[in-house]
Amino acid sequence: MTQGWKIVLVVGLLGLLALFYQGLWGNPRLIPTVLIGTAAPNFTSPQVGSSEPLSLDQFRGKVVLLNFWASWCLECRLEHSNLLALNERFSQDQNFVMVGINYQDKEEDAQQYLRTYGSTFPHVRDVKGAVSFDYGVYGVPETFVIDQQGIIRCKTIGPIIGEVYANYTQKILPALLAGSGDAVRC
Amino acid sequence: MIIELGHFAVVTALVLSLLGIAAPILGLWTKNADWIRVGRQSVTLIFVLLGLGIAALEYSYLTRDFSVAYVASTSNSRLPLFYTIAALWGGHEGSLLLWVFILSAFSTVAVWLHWRTQPAIMPYLIAVESSVMFGFLMLIVFLSSPFERIFPAPIEGKDLNPLLQDPAMTMHPPMLYMGYVGFSIPFAFAMAALFSGRLGEEWIKVTQRWTIFAWLCLTIGIMMGGYWAYYELGWGGYWGWDPVENASFMPWLVGTAFLHSVMVQEKRKMFKVWNLFLIIVTFSLSLIGTFLVRSGVLTSVHTFATDPERGLYILIFLAVVMGTAFGTLIARAQKLKSQIELDSIVSRESVFMFNNLFFLVAAATVFLGTLYPLMIETWKGSKVTVGPPYYNAVFMPIALGLLFMMGVGPYIAWRKASLDNIKKNFLLPLLVAFGVTALAFALGFRSPFTIAGAFVVGFVSTTIATDIGKVSAFFARRDRVNYLRGFLTAFAANQRRYAGIVTHIGVLILVIGIIASTVYQTEKVVSLRTGDEFTMGPYRLTLAEIHDVQGPNWTAKEGRFELYRGDRLLTEMRPQKRIYDASQTPTTESALYAINMGHVFLTMPEVSPDGTVTARGVINPLILWVWGGGGIMGLGVLLNMFRPRKRDE
Amino acid sequence: MLTRLLVALAVLGALSSPAVATTVDETDIDIKTREVAKTLRCTVCQTETVWESGSPFARQVRENIRERVEQGQSAEEIRAYFLSRYGDYILMQPPARGVNWLVWIGPFAVLIVGGFLLYRTLTRWVTSTPAAPQTVEPLDEASRRRIERELLS
Numbered sequence: 001m002t003q004g005w006k007i008v009l010v011v012g013l014l015g016l017l018a019l020f021y022q023g024l025w026g027n028p029r030l031i032p033t034v035l036i037g038t039a040a041p042n043f044t045s046p047q048v049g050s051s052e053p054l055s056l057d058q059f060r061g062k063v064v065l066l067n068f069w070a071s072w073c074l075e076c077r078l079e080h081s082n083l084l085a086l087n088e089r090f091s092q093d094q095n096f097v098m099v100g101i102n103y104q105d106k107e108e109d110a111q112q113y114l115r116t117y118g119s120t121f122p123h124v125r126d127v128k129g130a131v132s133f134d135y136g137v138y139g140v141p142e143t144f145v146i147d148q149q150g151i152i153r154c155k156t157i158g159p160i161i162g163e164v165y166a167n168y169t170q171k172i173l174p175a176l177l178a179g180s181g182d183a184v185r186c
Numbered sequence: 187m188i189i190e191l192g193h194f195a196v197v198t199a200l201v202l203s204l205l206g207i208a209a210p211i212l213g214l215w216t217k218n219a220d221w222i223r224v225g226r227q228s229v230t231l232i233f234v235l236l237g238l239g240i241a242a243l244e245y246s247y248l249t250r251d252f253s254v255a256y257v258a259s260t261s262n263s264r265l266p267l268f269y270t271i272a273a274l275w276g277g278h279e280g281s282l283l284l285w286v287f288i289l290s291a292f293s294t295v296a297v298w299l300h301w302r303t304q305p306a307i308m309p310y311l312i313a314v315e316s317s318v319m320f321g322f323l324m325l326i327v328f329l330s331s332p333f334e335r336i337f338p339a340p341i342e343g344k345d346l347n348p349l350l351q352d353p354a355m356t357m358h359p360p361m362l363y364m365g366y367v368g369f370s371i372p373f374a375f376a377m378a379a380l381f382s383g384r385l386g387e388e389w390i391k392v393t394q395r396w397t398i399f400a401w402l403c404l405t406i407g408i409m410m411g412g413y414w415a416y417y418e419l420g421w422g423g424y425w426g427w428d429p430v431e432n433a434s435f436m437p438w439l440v441g442t443a444f445l446h447s448v449m450v451q452e453k454r455k456m457f458k459v460w461n462l463f464l465i466i467v468t469f470s471l472s473l474i475g476t477f478l479v480r481s482g483v484l485t486s487v488h489t490f491a492t493d494p495e496r497g498l499y500i501l502i503f504l505a506v507v508m509g510t511a512f513g514t515l516i517a518r519a520q521k522l523k524s525q526i527e528l529d530s531i532v533s534r535e536s537v538f539m540f541n542n543l544f545f546l547v548a549a550a551t552v553f554l555g556t557l558y559p560l561m562i563e564t565w566k567g568s569k570v571t572v573g574p575p576y577y578n579a580v581f582m583p584i585a586l587g588l589l590f591m592m593g594v595g596p597y598i599a600w601r602k603a604s605l606d607n608i609k610k611n612f613l614l615p616l617l618v619a620f621g622v623t624a625l626a627f628a629l630g631f632r633s634p635f636t637i638a639g640a641f642v643v644g645f646v647s648t649t650i651a652t653d654i655g656k657v658s659a660f661f662a663r664r665d666r667v668n669y670l671r672g673f674l675t676a677f678a679a680n681q682r683r684y685a686g687i688v689t690h691i692g693v694l695i696l697v698i699g700i701i702a703s704t705v706y707q708t709e710k711v712v713s714l715r716t717g718d719e720f721t722m723g724p725y726r727l728t729l730a731e732i733h734d735v736q737g738p739n740w741t742a743k744e745g746r747f748e749l750y751r752g753d754r755l756l757t758e759m760r761p762q763k764r765i766y767d768a769s770q771t772p773t774t775e776s777a778l779y780a781i782n783m784g785h786v787f788l789t790m791p792e793v794s795p796d797g798t799v800t801a802r803g804v805i806n807p808l809i810l811w812v813w814g815g816g817g818i819m820g821l822g823v824l825l826n827m828f829r830p831r832k833r834d835e
Numbered sequence: 836m837l838t839r840l841l842v843a844l845a846v847l848g849a850l851s852s853p854a855v856a857t858t859v860d861e862t863d864i865d866i867k868t869r870e871v872a873k874t875l876r877c878t879v880c881q882t883e884t885v886w887e888s889g890s891p892f893a894r895q896v897r898e899n900i901r902e903r904v905e906q907g908q909s910a911e912e913i914r915a916y917f918l919s920r921y922g923d924y925i926l927m928q929p930p931a932r933g934v935n936w937l938v939w940i941g942p943f944a945v946l947i948v949g950g951f952l953l954y955r956t957l958t959r960w961v962t963s964t965p966a967a968p969q970t971v972e973p974l975d976e977a978s979r980r981r982i983e984r985e986l987l988s
Contacts, residue, residue, distance in 0.1 A: 006516050013512060017505050019557065022564045023483035024497045031569050031878060034922040104891055128902075129895035136920040138878040138892055421887040428882050528960040536957055543949050551942040558929065558938045565934075571876045572938065573884075573927035580942050680984065710861055711869070717856045728856065774889075791889060 033136055033155045036186075040064070040146040041134040045124035048102055049111045054124050056099075056146075063176045065098045066144040067160075068132060070105045071113035073140045079159035080117050086160070086169065087121050093177050095148065101126050103140050145186075147176050154186035189254050192242025193333035196283070199235040199290075200323040202228045206316025210309035225312035226297050232319060233290040240287055243274055243332055253339030256280055256332040262345035262768040264739035272356035273346045278480060279332035281359055285476070286322040288360070289315065289367045296371050300392060307389070310378030311371075318370060321503040329496050345768035348740070354414040362407030362434055366472035368400025369441060373469035373511075376462045380514045383521045385462075390452045393465075395827070397445055402823040404438050409816040420774040420789040422707060422804035424812065427577045432556045433475035436549050440468045443545035446595075450538050451524075453600065458524040459515070464542070466511045471549075473504050483560065530602035537595045544588045551581050578704075582635060586642050589697060592690050593646030596683070597653055615648035639701045646694055650687060681829040689822030696815025702808035703784070709804045715797055722803045725786060726750040727759070732799060740766045742775070743793045745801070749779055749786060756781070761790040761801075783810045868901045871910050875900075875917055876925050884927060 044055040056064070067083060069076040083098070090096040100123035102110045107125065114123065126132050135144060145154040145168075154172055156164055167186070175184050206228040213221030243257070247270050252258040260276040261269075275281040293315035301308060326332075350356070372393040379385040411431065416424040425431060444464040450457050477483070481497025528535055555572045562570055597611045622644030623637060631637065654673060661679075662672030677684045712720045719728040728748045735742045742764040749756045759777035766773070779786045784807040792800035872886035877893040885896045896917075903913045917925050929935040 009512060009516065013508060017501065017508075019560060019564065020477065020481075020483060020501050020504075021498075023560045024481060024494045024501065031922065031924050032567055034568075035920070104895065128898060130899070133896070133899055133917070133920055136922070138921070421883075426882055526960045527964045528957060529964060531954070531957050531961060539953055539957065540950070543946070543953055547942055547946045547949060550945060554938055554941060562929075562934070568922065569924040570929040570935070571882065571924055571927055572929060573876065573882050576928040576938070579928075580939065584942065584946065709869070711865065712859045712861060714859055718859050719856055720859050 031138065031157075035136055035152050036155065038152055040066075040144070040150055040152045041131075043124075043131045043134065045101070045126060045131060048100075048107065048114065048123040048125055054099070054122055059097050059099075060150060061148055062095045062097050063148055063173065064144075064146040065096075065173075066101060066135070066146065067098065068101045068103045068126075068135070068137050068140050068142045070103045070140045071109040072105070075159045076141045077117070079141055079161055079165075082160050082165050084118055084120055086165075086173075089169065090173055090177070091121075095177055096173070097121070099124065101131055103132055103137065104129065145172060145176065148179075153184055156186065188242050188245050189251070189333050189335070192239040192245075193331070195235040195238040195242070196323065196333070197327055199232045199239070200320065200327050202232050202235070203316045203320040203323055206232065207313050207320060210313040210316075214309050222309050222312065225309065225316070226301070229290070229293050229297050229312055229316065232316075233287075233294040236283070236287040236290050239283060239333075240274065243280065243283070244271060247271065247273060250343070251339075252341070252343050253335050253337070254332075255334045255336040258336060258340050258343045260343070260346050262343040262739065264767060265343075265346055265351075266738050268353075269346055269351050269356065272350075275359045276346045276350050277332075279326070279330045281363075282322060282326050282330055282480075283332055284360065285363050285367070286319055286326065288363050289319055289322070289370060292364075292367050292371060293319070296374075296396070304388060304392060306382065306384065306386075307375060307378040310381050311374045314374035314377045315370065318507070321507070325496070325499055325503070329499055342768070345739070345766060348764070348766040348769065348771045348773050349418060351766075352414060352418055354410050355418065358407055358410040358414060360407075361403050361410055365400050365402075365404025365407050365434075366437065366475070368396060368403055369437065369465070369469045369472055371396040371400070372444075372465050376465045377511060377514065379522065380462060380518045383518060385458055385522050387455075390448065394445075394448055394452070397441070397448065397465075398823055398826060401438075401441055401445055402820060402827075404434070404441065405816065405823075406820055408434055408438060409813070413813060416809075417776050417778060417787075418773070420776050420791070420802075422709065422787050422806060423704075427552075427555070427572075427574050429556050430475075430479050432552045433471075433478045436552050437468050437471035437475065439545050439549040439552070440464060440471060443542045443549075444468055446538055446545075447542050450535055454527070454535060456524045456526050456535070458522050459519045460542075462515055462519075462522070466508075466515060470504075470508050470511070473507060477501060477504055478556075532598070532603045532608070534595060534598050534600045534603075537591055537598055541588065541591050541595060544584055544591065548581065548584045548588065551584060552577075555580070578635075583638070585697075586638050589642045589646060589693070592693065593642070593649040596687065596690070597649050611649065611652075614652060615645045618648040619645035633705045635701050635705050639697065643694060643698055646690075650691060650694070654687070678830075682826055685822050685825035685829065687822070688825060689819045692815045692818030692820070692822055694815070695811050695818060699808045699811025699813075699815055703806045703812060706807045707804060709802070711800065711802045714799050714801050720801070720803070722786070723805050724751055725756075725803075725805070726752075727788065727801070727803060729799065729801070730758075732793065732797065735762065737764070739768065740764045743790075745790045745793075745799055747777070747788060747801070759786070759788045761788050763790055763793050780810060783808055783814075785809045864901060864904050867904045867910070868897060871900050871904070871913050872897050874910075874914060874927055876927055878921060878925060 040056065042056045044053050044057075046052075047054050056066075065086070069080075083100075087098045091098070098121040100119075100121060102123055102125045105125070110123070110125065124131075132138075135142075139157070141157075141159055143154075143156045143160055144152055147153050153176065156168075158164070160168060172184055172186060206225055209221045209225040209228060213219065213225065243254075245251075246254045246257045247261055248267075250257075250261070250263050256277060256279050257273075260273040260280070265273065273280075275284045293311075296315075297308065297312060300311075304311075375389060375393050375396075379389060408431075411434070412424040415426070416422070444461060447457055447461050447464055451461050477497070477500045481494075481500055483497065530536070555576055558572050559570055562568060593615065594612070599607050619641045623641045626637060626640040631640070654676075655669075657676040658669045658673035660672070661667075661675040662669050665672070665675060667675075708723060710720060710722045714720065714729045716729055716731055719726055721727075726749070728750070730746045730748055732743060732745050735744045742762040744760050744762045747759040747761070749759055757779050759779060761777040762775040764773045764775055765771070774789045774791055777788045779788075784805065787804040787806055789802045790799050791802055869886055873884050875885040875896065877883045877885045877888035877890060877896070879890055879892045880888045883893075885893045885900075887893075900913055903916070908916075914926075923930055929938055931939050
């Protein structure tokens with residue numbers, strides 16, 4: 001075996017082991033979103049427990065927190081109280097609004113869920129999944145933050161708890177509401 | 187109590203594996219054979235102890251002891267007996283135990299079998315096998331124990347995954363593990379050669395026997411997995427290029443390269459270092475496969491529950507084994523280099539080398555495809571999918587190239603092929619190849635697979651046929667008998683060669699089956715009510731009725747379909763939509779009907795309460811050639827393994 | 836009177852007999868939906884297409900594809916839509932652009948380069964191998980049998 005091949009072998013092996021090591025800490029099921037920085041797609045959907053439709057366009061000029069959830073989703077239950085707290089904290093600001101989007105669920109189950117766990121902001125039903133497709137959603141919970149110009153700034157896959165929650169309440173939302181959101185990192 | 191005894195046995199085995207590493211080293215150092223004997227006893231005792239561990243676990247399964255966490259998560263009191271026993275390897279912890287148990291069994295057999303004939307290799311064999319066992323046992327005892335109890339004990343187990351409640355699926359892991367483990371013996375022999383600095387001729391013979399046995403097990407294991415996927419998963423396909431499927435395919439590819447390359451070493455005493463490299467790569471890929479399945483690095487149908495801590499341990503183990511093996515290879519390669527004498531590029535030696543190149547590039551392609559999503563994610567943070575369209579475009583041409591060489595290698599002379607030899611053996615096959623391709627084109631086939639496949643199949647089948655024809659004629663003339671008797675004499679005169687040719691014929695049939703069933707598969711999905719019918723190609727399917735069926739641990743809605751060709755009723759087909767009681771998991775059970783060496787394949791993915799069903803019919807042309815080809819490949823290996831030994835062997 | 840009764844009975848008879856078996860078939864829309872669905876990945880499954888998968892996500896995607904086909908969108912338009920929402924991951928193979936050429940061309944490049952290197956190594960070995968000796972010895976029985984066997988291999 002010549003020197004050249006020996007080096008190739010050693011480098012190859014080290015590279016492979018390094019790659020595997022990196023791979024251990026990732027989550028193969030997490031798909032990064034391609035929608036950051038793009039205009040948030042509008043939707044008009046019926047509300048849960050009411051016949052009145054709701055459009056995203058109604059909230060143009062406000063910071064919108066969009067949360068996809070389902071009654072059968074265990075992780076959604078984990079974040080629910082945090083979401084209510086978030087709404088309470090920021091809803092004093094006229095420029096903030098939260099909207100829940102019920103995903104792949106039955107109307108009765110969704111209504112039951114909200115009755116049991118509480119609801120302080122509007123929820124719409126995603127009929128046939130059109131809204132979830134527009135937002136590149138493939139599971140729940142998923143949360144989007146849309147700024148006052150209607151651009152998607154953040155997407156979180158998984159429940160808003162712990163550090164993620166702290167990031168939302170201390171960094172992302174205050175910055176966007178103050179208008180100094182250029183440096184917002186999700 | 188019993189499970190604790192099993193646990194204790196496995197822990198003892200772990201301690202003994204350390205002895206199995208230390209004793210041979212001491213034996214070599216003090217030049218005292220008694221220490222090697224201690225090593226042999228260790229290996230044997232480990233086998234017995236692990237057997238006890240398995241027995242204890244099976245006992246817990248059979249007595250439905252749900253206080254054992256692993257038993258509770260993989261079985262259920264209604265689970266039929268056969269699956270209860272097989273549930274032992276239905277989850278991560280138990281399957282690891284099975285892996286190391288098979289390793290201990292093979293090690294024990296190898297040590298006792300070759301004790302007298304290969305004394306110089308024994309210390310290294312014992313130490314290397316014990317090291318691998320040590321690595322696995324550490325993982326089992328500390329990070330993945332199937333012996334843990336759970337308090338309070340659940341009244342009922344969770345049940346074995348319904349997808350695994352199937353005969354082919356139960357045999358698939360043991361077969362696969364036998365393949366992976368089988369390659370550890372030639373690996374240990376290779377390490378012996380490297381550590382001792384000696385590589386004798388006897389090494390080859392022993393290595394070849396184990397290699398071909400391991401290859402057989404791995405081939406059967408992979409085929410079983412494919413067959414299971416075919417009728418259980420219900421999409422009419424049998425290979426999805428899923429990461430864990432690939433993880434078993436890669437060692438197969440390199441193992442096949444090794445199997446062939448070792449023939450050159452046997453015949454010409456060349457490429458010793460290259461072959462050492464190949465077997466180290468083969469066994470490394472077996473271990474990498476283990477890593478990929480159990481570490482959570484890749485998503486797959488098969489991945490066990492993910493756990494970075496376990497993954498990290500396996501990665502370290504992998505690094506140590508591969509580092510030691512390749513490191514020793516790099517350090518000792520010079521000592522074992524063989525003298526290369528090559529008379530001509532146009533020779534069998536040369537074709538074998540190109541065979542190796544293609545097999546390695548094929549393995550590298552699968553490797554690249556499997557790891558590319560991980561690479562891109564690490565490097566750029568985005569995600570891509572590498573699915574069947576990629577492999578069809580990139581892997582298939584390489585495979586066809588290999589197939590072409592399969593028609594050249596056995597028929598080209600060693601050392602130097604004369605022009606005469608080339609003309610005699612390959613002119614007619616080339617002409618036939620062009621002819622078959624033109625015919626395929628004329629008949630309207632346009633898929634590149636079919637056209638390229640026609641060329642290669644035409645070529646290879648002619649080389650095989652003319653060779654068999656010639657030798658049969660030779661012996662028929664010599665002994666004044668008919669061609670068949672002539673062939674049998676030829677076969678017996680050189681059983682090893684013709685057993686190999688039988689395997690090649692199996693490969694050819696397999697490839698034809700793959701091309702036909704992949705490119706020309708047709709599918710139809712319709713909504714039906716009772717009494718409706720639909721047509722599919724020349725066939726007609728009528729839904730006669732939908733009724734309920736009860737199984738030992740499941741209930742199902744079964745559709746009774748009648749399959750017609752014209753006005754003739756061919757058969758009834760009964761696909762099911764099952765719900766397993768314990769886990770409430772649904773499965774679709776498919777109905778198959780074999781005709782014209784293909785299948786009419788029917789599943790019923792949806793049954794709605796109002797009496798409408800969705801039926802999915804698939805026609806798989808020549809699919810039986812896939813399973814038949816695999817079977818013939820295995821037959822060839824058996825004919826090789828069980829051949830009468832000649833005086834000079 | 837009797838005729839009317841008979842006619843009434845006949846009509847009743849016709850209405851109560853079982854419906855004739857209908858032949859169902861796939862529509863063009865079905866076929867187009869399948870074609871598109873076979874090229875999109877089910878994101879919550881493991882290397883399955885949206886067509887093969889039984890998951891609720893896959894089912895919704897199939898329905899969405901069907902709607903778009905009914906609206907007259909082409910296969911390319913539908914794929915482009917999902918691509919714009921989910922990124923490259925939703926395709927069944929890496930799109931052939933940018934760094935992805937590595938994975939598409941790589942194997943062939945390695946094959947060609949490897950083949951070339953192998954060829955060079957083989958030629959080097961051939962030139963460094965001494966030519967075979969020219970003397971011919973008479974053949975003995977053992978050698979004759981060996982040759983016969985070798986001829987067969």
